[in-house]
Amino acid sequence: xxxxxxxxxxxxxxxxxxxxxxxxxxxxxxxxxxxxxxxxxxxxxxxxxxxxxxxxxxxxxxxxxxxxxxxxxxxxxxxxxxxxxxxxxxxxxxxxxxxxxxxxxxxxxxxxxxxxxxxxxxxxxxxxxxxxxxxxxxxxxxxxxxxxxxxxxxxxxxxxxxxxxxxxxxxxxxxxxxxxxxxxxxxxxxxxxxxxxxxxxxxxxxxxxxxxxxxxxxxxxxxxxxxxxxxxxxxxxxxxxxxxxxxxxxxxxxxxxxxxxxxxxxxxxxxxxxxxxxxxxxxxxxxxxxxxxxxxxxxxxxxxxxxxxxxxxxxxxxxxxxxxxxxxxxxxxxxxxxxxxxxxxxxxxxxxxxxxxxxxxxx
Ligand code: UT7
Numbered sequence: 001x002x003x004x005x006x007x008x009x010x011x012x013x014x015x016x017x018x019x020x021x022x023x024x025x026x027x028x029x030x031x032x033x034x035x036x037x038x039x040x041x042x043x044x045x046x047x048x049x050x051x052x053x054x055x056x057x058x059x060x061x062x063x064x065x066x067x068x069x070x071x072x073x074x075x076x077x078x079x080x081x082x083x084x085x086x087x088x089x090x091x092x093x094x095x096x097x098x099x100x101x102x103x104x105x106x107x108x109x110x111x112x113x114x115x116x117x118x119x120x121x122x123x124x125x126x127x128x129x130x131x132x133x134x135x136x137x138x139x140x141x142x143x144x145x146x147x148x149x150x151x152x153x154x155x156x157x158x159x160x161x162x163x164x165x166x167x168x169x170x171x172x173x174x175x176x177x178x179x180x181x182x183x184x185x186x187x188x189x190x191x192x193x194x195x196x197x198x199x200x201x202x203x204x205x206x207x208x209x210x211x212x213x214x215x216x217x218x219x220x221x222x223x224x225x226x227x228x229x230x231x232x233x234x235x236x237x238x239x240x241x242x243x244x245x246x247x248x249x250x251x252x253x254x255x256x257x258x259x260x261x262x263x264x265x266x267x268x269x270x271x272x273x274x275x276x277x278x279x280x281x282x283x284x285x286x287x288x289x290x291x292x293x294x295x296x297x298x299x300x301x302x303x304x305x306x307x308x309x310x311x312x313x314x315x316x317x318x319x320x321x322x323x324x325x326x327x328x329x330x331x332x333x334x335x336x337x338x339x340x341x342x343x344x345x346x347x348x349x350x351x352x353x354x355x356x357x358x359x360x361x362x363x
Pocket of ligand 1 (some may be wrong): 043044045049050052053126163166167169230232233234235236237270271274298300328329330
């Protein structure tokens with residue numbers, strides 16, 4: 001495969017996107033491993049899940065709470081964290097939109113009182129937040145936009161088969177968001193080098209087979225589980241380690257940073273063993289690795305901003321210190337970015353109420 005990744009590297013004295021607000025929105029319902037196992041009658045146990053993934057519990061959205069409801073909460077929180085500026089564009093990274101049509105972002109913008117601004121969904125599965133952050137950074141560096149609200153929100157409990165032991169214990173629901181504004185490279189919150197890539201040759205490793213134009217919803221199918229999310233875990237594992245390591249290395253080289261100068265390594269929270277493997281290969285010490293997979297599981301696009309928004313992480317990283325973010329997801333897609341740790345107090349909000357939201361079955 002020939003790779004020509006998008007890289008955004010600039011000398012240290014130029015304009016870039018700077019994170020000035022950080023928000024989180026988690027559904028309040030905490031679900032432990034035993035509850036997931038009992039619900040699906042899964043042939044597994046708490047010890048296997050903890051040892052093979054690092055996950056002890058996760059959050060599940062209640063019936064009727066959608067990706068958009070979490071996105072509104074996280075977006076509102078990020079705006080409050082930044083002092084309530086009015087963004088000029090809203091990007092929503094999600095693989096679980098409220099509806100196949102239209103995109104979820106315009107409704108989220110409307111509920112945040114942002115009618116009129118461009119608002120669109122970005123689909124890069126678990127790499128979605130970093131793809132969206134890269135697009136926001138490109139808009140700001142081009143001078144097209146001064147302030148962008150980047151939200152990542154996913155409710156995988158709406159697409160995962162609760163009877164599937166390979167996915168049901170892994171995924172949780174949540175949303176994270178950042179407000180980025182025009183600033184200078186090198187200041188706290190500044191986005192540095194970015195690396196994005198994809199390999200559609202692996203599209204079948206993470207997929208929902210039915211429900212799109214390839215197999216429309218109204219057509220009968222031979223696969224009774226064809227509308228559920230599925231992942232070929234072992235193959236994905238190997239690809240994730242390979243691509244995250246290489247992409248993160250590309251971002252580090254773009255920034256001119258040695259791995260041992262990174263003070264906060266934040267990888268997509270897919271599996272603790274994947275994260276450890278990538279950090280080991282990059283040469284980043286355990287003391288500088290941060291995550292919350294044990295508490296939240298894999299929240300897909302939301303997983304990196306939910307670490308950025310974690311107060312326990314903020315207590316241990318100083319504004320301006322060097323951070324390395326890296327993600328991998330369906331598509332296949334991968335993305336990495338260097339970041340100077342933001343000088344912003346994270347804010348957390350509950351999911352927004354949406355009276356007209358259609359309820360979903362969540363027995
Ligand atoms: O967010 C997008 C990116 N996602 C990822 O990066 C996730 C990547 N994959 C993974 O995290 C891991 O591959 C899993 C957690 C899904 C599985 O762990 P593993 O270390 O890759 O498992 P393994 O290769 O050691 O063993 C696989 C076996 C299979 O059984 P067979 O075919 O060997 O008989 C699975 O059916 O483990 C089985 N398995 C389970 N066994 C008990 C899968 N899930 C479970 C489970 N309990 N929950």
